Amino acid sequence: MAKPNIKGPVRTVDIFCVKCRSPLFKYRKGGKGALVKCFKSRLVHDFTTTPCHCPQCQQVFAREQIIRGLPAYKIIGGKVSVK
Template structure:
């Protein structure tokens, strides 16, 4: 299977917790669709202390998984927002 391009897209988005609006990631996202997954190699800034958990309200917003052989976070619907 093909791995995602590690350099990836140039456009960055900020990802926030939907419940308390705490910043979680700055991520290089490709395309214009909804945020379904975050490849770990494309995360520019990580504001979380424990993986997949909001540092402020302790809500679990994603699951740790492998997608196409690359480590990624699979987002839970409605738990995160992006700008």
């Protein structure tokens, strides 16, 4: 499998919890598609205190996985919104 682009995308998006609308990540996302995974190396700012849990309502929104040889968060559908 090919690794993600080292340079990374320039555009940043804000990721929020759907349940309580608290900010989770500021992430450098590439492409136009839906948010399926977040590579840890592309996180600009992480607002979470425990991995994969919302800091306010403690809802689990992702799972930690190794994708293409790099650590990433696999997003659970319908748990986060992107702005």
